[in-house]
Amino acid sequence: MKFEKLCGGFGVETRDIDLAAGPDESAFRELCRAFFAGQVLVLRGQELAPRQFHAFARRLGPPEPHVIDQFHHPEIADILILSNVIRDGQPAGLADAGTYFHTDYSYLDVPARATLLYSIEVPKQGGDTLFANQYAAYDDLPVSMKNTLEPLVALHRYGNRDDLDQASRTVASVLSDEQEQKMQWVRHRIVRPHPVTGRKALYAVSGSSFGIEGMPDDEARALLDELKRHATQEKYRYRLKYGAGDVVVWDNASLLHSATLTDPGDPRTLWRITVKESGPAPAH
Ligand SMILES: [Fe+2]
Numbered sequence: 716m717k718f719e720k721l722c723g724g725f726g727v728e729t730r731d732i733d734l735a736a737g738p739d740e741s742a743f744r745e746l747c748r749a750f751f752a753g754q755v756l757v758l759r760g761q762e763l764a765p766r767q768f769h770a771f772a773r774r775l776g777p778p779e780p781h782v783i784d785q786f787h788h789p790e791i792a793d794i795l796i797l798s799n800v801i802r803d804g805q806p807a808g809l810a811d812a813g814t815y816f817h818t819d820y821s822y823l824d825v826p827a828r829a830t831l832l833y834s835i836e837v838p839k840q841g842g843d844t845l846f847a848n849q850y851a852a853y854d855d856l857p858v859s860m861k862n863t864l865e866p867l868v869a870l871h872r873y874g875n876r877d878d879l880d881q882a883s884r885t886v887a888s889v890l891s892d893e894q895e896q897k898m899q900w901v902r903h904r905i906v907r908p909h910p911v912t913g914r915k916a917l918y919a920v921s922g923s924s925f926g927i928e929g930m931p932d933d934e935a936r937a938l939l940d941e942l943k944r945h946a947t948q949e950k951y952r953y954r955l956k957y958g959a960g961d962v963v964v965w966d967n968a969s970l971l972h973s974a975t976l977t978d979p980g981d982p983r984t985l986w987r988i989t990v991k992e993s994g995p996a997p998a999h
Contacts, residue, residue, distance in 0.1 A: 716731040716732060716745050716746075716886075717729060717731055718749050718753070719766075720753075721753075721757065721953060721955070722756065722953045723954065724848055724851065724951075724953065725753060725754045725755060725845070725846075725848050725851075726753055726754060726755035726756075726757070726953050726955070727752075727753035727755070727756060728756075728757035728759060729749070729756075729757075729758060729759070729791070730759045730760055732746065732758055733761070734758060734761050734763060734767060734768070734771050734962060735761065735762055735764075735767050737762055737764060737767075737770060737771070737910075738771075740998075741915070741989070743774060743997070743998065744998040746758075747775075747781030747997045747998050748998075750775075750964055751911050751912055751966065754846070754848065754850075754965065754966045754969050754970055755846055755953070755955065755963065755964070755965045755966070756963070756964045756965075757955070757961055757962070757963050757964075758767050758961070758962040758964070759958060759960065759961050760958070760960045760961070761833065761960050761961070761962045762960060763962070764794065765788055765790045765791045765794055765986070766790070766791065768794065768831070768833050768962070768986060768988065769791050769793060769794065770989065771831070771962075772793070772831050772988040773990070774830050774997060775828065775831070775964070775990045775993055776828040776829060776991055776992065776993070776996075776997070777990060777991050777994045777998050778793035778988050778989065778990050779793075779820065779823070779827070779989055779990070779991045780792045780793050780795070781795040781810055781987075781989070782890060782894045782897060782898070783795065783874070783890070783894065784894075784977075784984055786806075786808050786809045786928055788986065793988050794986045794987065794988055795808075795809065795986070795987045795988075795989075796808035796809065796960040796984065796985075796986060796987075797809050797810075797812055797832075797984065797985040797986070797987055798810065798836075798982075798983065798984040798985070799811075799979050799981075799982065799983055800836070800979065800982050800984060801981075807984065808984060809888055810979070811884045811885075811888075811974075811976065812974060812983065813887075813888075813972070813973065813974045813975060814885045814974045814975065814976050815875045815877065815878065815885050815887075815921070815922060815973055816845070816847060816882060816921035816922060816943070816971040816972065816973045817875065817887075817921060817922025817923060817948050817971065817972070817973070818919035818922060818923070818967050818968075818970070818971060818972075819967050819972075820967070820989055820991065821871050821903060821918070821919035821922060821923045821924070821967070821990050822871050822872055822873040822874070822898060822901060822923040823901060823991070824899075824901045824994060825991050825992055825993045826903065826919075826967065826968075826991065827967040827989045827990065827991055827992070828910070828911075828966075828967065828968065828990050828991060828992045828996070829964050829965065829966060829967065829989070830964070830965055830967060830987060830988075830989045830990075830992050831962060831963070831964045831987065831988045831989075831990075832844075832957075832961075832963045832985045832986070833958040833961075833962050833964070833983045833985060833986040833987075834958065834959055834960065834961045834962075834985050835959065835985060835986065836959065836968075836982050836983055836984035836985075837957050837958060837959050837983060838977045838978065838981040838982065838983040839981050840931070840977070840978065840981060841975055841976070841977045841978070841981075842957060842975065842977045842983050843952075843954050843955055843956050843957070843975050844869070844955045844957075844963070844972055844973070844974055844975070845952055845953070845954055845972060845973045845974075846952065846953045846954075846955065846965065846970050846971070846972045847946060847947050847948075847951045847952050847970060847971040847972070848948060848951045848952075848953075848969070849916040849917040849918065849920075849951075849969050849970055849971060850909075850914055850915075850916045850969050851950075851951050852889070852916075852917050852945060852946040852948075852951050853906060853915050853916050853917045855945075856991050861906070863902055864905050864906045864942075865906055867904070867905045867906075867927055867928070867930075868902045868903065868904055868905070868927065869903055869904070869905050869918075869919070869920075869924040869926070869927055869928075869939070870900055870901075870902060870924070870925055870927065870928060871900070871901050871902070871903055871919060871923040871924050871925065872898060872899070872900050872901075872923060872925055873887060873890065873895075873898040873923060874886075874887045874922075874923060874925070875887045875922055875923075876921075876922070876923070876924065876925050876936075876939075877921075883968065884976055887922075887923075888974065899963075902928065903918055903919065903924075904917070904918060905916040905917065905918060905920065905924075905927070905942070905986075907968065909966075909968045909969055909990040910992055910996065911996045912969075913970075914969070916968060916969045917942060917946050918968070919937055919971070920942040920943050920946050920971075921946065921971055922949060922971070924939050926939075927939070928945060932997065946971060947971060947978055947999050957985075964976055967989075968992070
């Protein structure tokens with residue numbers, strides 16, 4: 716299998732795998748190695764039925780259906796349909812999801828290992844995903860800051876701490892009262908060793924982190940905002956462009972990511988599966 720780098724820092728792509736056929740054990744191990752080393756893995760030109768996409772995702776970890784259950788795929792609830800298409804007056808999927816830097820499922824106690832997107836309909840313009848490398852962002856911090864952060868635990872909850880306006884396109888997708896009730900405060904270290912590679916990374920310093928345990932709110936917020944500014948600098952970023960049929964897998968423990976807004980009249984559809992860190996890590 717030949718992998719090519721997406722950019723200088725991180726991310727790899729290949730055209731040498733057909734996920735519909737179901738990679739054998741050795742091909743799967745090779746994909747996992749490329750994934751954990753590369754942080755973003757792009758498998759171009761796939762043609763997948765829902766169950767084939769799901770079968771591949773399950774090998775990476777246990778899928779966790781999204782709390783927004785009105786856009787689950789009718790055949791497989793673990794697939795969340797992301798789409799701006801309106802069909803017969805009804806939205807075909809969740810639109811404008813995650814258009815701010817965040818980490819998927821950082822608001823859950825056992826967070827996401829990987830998110831997989833299968834690109835079905837690509838807009839004429841835009842629709843890129845931005846990734847920011849949180850290994851590099853951590854590595855570059857001054858030693859004094861690393862020491863300050865080492866013992867700190869952030870408090871997370873579903874939401875975008877920088878935009879709580881429910882009418883905004885960059886708010887976290889709005890939950891029903893019933894969905895909201897399922898959400899709780901959870902704790903994650905700010906400097907979080909990657910559960911597979913062991914390498915330290917800044918964890919979810921943008922998005923769901925609203926406070927720091929044992930620290931006054933204003934002080935905590937100022938520190939988190941400072942870390943966010945640092946961690947999302949251009950030098951840590953990569954902008955991924957999608958082709959139809961691309962499957963993109965990203966490592967939530969070492970990246971922040973952000974969707975970008977598209978023209979609501981320019982159709983775009985993706986399927987998403989997110990797998991959690993519970994269960995054994997796949998071969999790597
Ligand atoms: Fe996301």
